Amino acid sequence: MNDVLVVGAGPTGLLLASELVLAGVDVVVVDKAAERSGQSKALTLQPRSVEILHSRGLLGSLLDGAPRLPAGHFAGLPVPLDYTALDTRFPYQLGIPQRRVEQLLEDHLVAQGIVVRRGLELTGLRQDSAGIVASFSDSSAIRAGWTVGCDGARSAVRRLAGIEFPGRDGRFSAVVADVVISGVEPGWGLPALVPRDGAVMTMVPLEDGVHRALFTGPGQQNVPKDQPVTFDEVAAALQAWYGEDVVLRELRYASRFTDAARQADRYRAGRVFVAGDAAHIHSPTGGQGMNLGLQDAFNLGWKLGAVVRGDADDDLLDSYHDERHPAGSAVLANTRAQGVLMVPDDDVACLRETFVDLLGVPEANRRLAGMISGIGLAYAGGEHPLVGRRMPDLTLADGTTVSSRLRGGRYVLLEGGNLPAARILVRPDGYVRWATDDSEAEVPGFARVSELRVTTASTTR
Numbered sequence: 001m002n003d004v005l006v007v008g009a010g011p012t013g014l015l016l017a018s019e020l021v022l023a024g025v026d027v028v029v030v031d032k033a034a035e036r037s038g039q040s041k042a043l044t045l046q047p048r049s050v051e052i053l054h055s056r057g058l059l060g061s062l063l064d065g066a067p068r069l070p071a072g073h074f075a076g077l078p079v080p081l082d083y084t085a086l087d088t089r090f091p092y093q094l095g096i097p098q099r100r101v102e103q104l105l106e107d108h109l110v111a112q113g114i115v116v117r118r119g120l121e122l123t124g125l126r127q128d129s130a131g132i133v134a135s136f137s138d139s140s141a142i143r144a145g146w147t148v149g150c151d152g153a154r155s156a157v158r159r160l161a162g163i164e165f166p167g168r169d170g171r172f173s174a175v176v177a178d179v180v181i182s183g184v185e186p187g188w189g190l191p192a193l194v195p196r197d198g199a200v201m202t203m204v205p206l207e208d209g210v211h212r213a214l215f216t217g218p219g220q221q222n223v224p225k226d227q228p229v230t231f232d233e234v235a236a237a238l239q240a241w242y243g244e245d246v247v248l249r250e251l252r253y254a255s256r257f258t259d260a261a262r263q264a265d266r267y268r269a270g271r272v273f274v275a276g277d278a279a280h281i282h283s284p285t286g287g288q289g290m291n292l293g294l295q296d297a298f299n300l301g302w303k304l305g306a307v308v309r310g311d312a313d314d315d316l317l318d319s320y321h322d323e324r325h326p327a328g329s330a331v332l333a334n335t336r337a338q339g340v341l342m343v344p345d346d347d348v349a350c351l352r353e354t355f356v357d358l359l360g361v362p363e364a365n366r367r368l369a370g371m372i373s374g375i376g377l378a379y380a381g382g383e384h385p386l387v388g389r390r391m392p393d394l395t396l397a398d399g400t401t402v403s404s405r406l407r408g409g410r411y412v413l414l415e416g417g418n419l420p421a422a423r424i425l426v427r428p429d430g431y432v433r434w435a436t437d438d439s440e441a442e443v444p445g446f447a448r449v450s451e452l453r454v455t456t457a458s459t460t461r
């Protein structure tokens with residue numbers, strides 16, 4: 001019997017599996033697809049995701065070559081969210097498309113001896129007090145102590161575990177299409193999502209002369225999500241927006257998406273968890289979905305690892321829902337708010353102008369930048385004001401950094417020097433678990449000695 005079965009090898013499942021391996025857990029990963037699609041819905045990593053991958057030493061050479069965009073956007077408004085004001089080593093979106101994130105994570109897993117078992121579609125799931133039994137469309141079965149559904153928006157794990165997915169359906173449908181075009185130079189910058197004649201078009205350059213077009217208009221509404229996007233549909237949308245001169249040369253990839261907003265009512269049902277798109281769906285505005293899933297995985301991985309090892313009690317696992325459900329709700333709320341700001345309506349245009357004005361206020365801009373980038377997230381606090389907050393990646397007096405100390409995926413106790421508290425206990429995912437201004441205080445027992453890495457190095461900051 002395996003310790004954990006991860007269903008779905010998208011970015012969420014791959015990072016979760018990697019975290020579980022780091023925690024010393026015996027993990028099996030399955031995916032229904034025979035091979036990875038090679039397509040990228042997400043095009044960038046937000047700063048918090050860059051931080052978490054960096055803290056496990058996973059980014060490697062990707063950091064050197066990738067474009068760095070020192071800004072985010074809110075509803076495509078013309079005032080960028082200034083990421084340079086964020087307290088992070090990575091004050092930018094890193095231009096790494098989703099397929100490269102997946103490749104990086106899968107390569108890392110393979111290097112740890114874990115090969116994704118492909119072509120296995122989960123169709124059945126049972127659990128009892130000892131574990132779970134998953135069955136697959138080829139009639140095979142896998143037994144494990146726990147399972148995590150990282151199987152995307154239509155999650156079979158979620159359905160089979162009886163987890164509800166309340167919310168609302170999409171109010172509009174749109175198309176994402178990777179195109180090669182001629183006859184127009186669409187430019188580059190933050191998407192200018194200003195509607196025209198009930199339509200919206202935004203264009204982002206990718207590699208090798210390919211552009212990513214995202215568009216919606218009357219012709220995209222009331223179309224089933226599974227209906228294929230045709231060459232003619234994309235060509236017509238491009239011509240309606242850019243004029244007759246634009247020629248669609250190639251359509252490399254296209255699919256439909258909506259602004260449906262739904263969230264699992266619980267992220268845990270006994271020995272079953274959901275993470276990533278299996279736990280929440282929302283419009284892609286602002287570029288947060290993949291990042292939210294990576295951060296779900298980063299929150300759950302060390303907790304599940306500690307419980308499987310016997311280093312923590314089962315109730316630690318409840319904190320996964322308690323922490324990540326509100327984080328998901330916040331993203332649903334901000335994407336829905338962005339959707340309202342994009343409605344083609346004169347009154348909404350006034351609201352957009354008000355927002356543009358507010359985004360010129362540094363504090364307001366920084367607040368939204370913190371929200372979209374993930375840097376601003378904090379979990380429920382404790383007695384000390386640092387508890388629940390993300391630990392900044394300080395450089396320690398011995399030249400190492402907090403993030404390098406976290407590489408092993410265990411708690412780190414920082415003490416001495418000019419830290420913001422006398423002793424700070426940092427969780428494996430980089431959030432403060434406990435802090436004190438009393439240098440004589442005992443570290444509480446929740447971080448068992450076997451889990452603790454202590455550094456007495458003071459900081460240089």
Ligand SMILES: Cc1cc2nc3c(=O)[nH]c(=O)nc-3n(C[C@H](O)[C@H](O)[C@H](O)COP(=O)(O)OP(=O)(O)OC[C@H]3O[C@@H](n4cnc5c(N)ncnc54)[C@H](O)[C@@H]3O)c2cc1C
Pocket residue numbers: 007008009010011012013030031032033041042043044098120121122123150151152153154155156157176257275276277278284286287288289290291292293
């Ligand atoms: C147009 C568009 C643009 C986007 N842009 C961004 C962006 O800029 N930034 C951003 O952060 N996010 C973006 N997103 C969202 C992002 O792509 C998703 O949030 C992300 O893919 C979720 O990852 P995941 O691993 O949770 O799920 P998925 O990527 O959906 O992976 C799920 C995996 O589970 C497998 N699976 C499904 N069912 C089963 C089963 N029954 N048995 C076994 N395996 C199964 C699937 O084959 C798949 O490999 C965008 C989304 C869209 C639609």
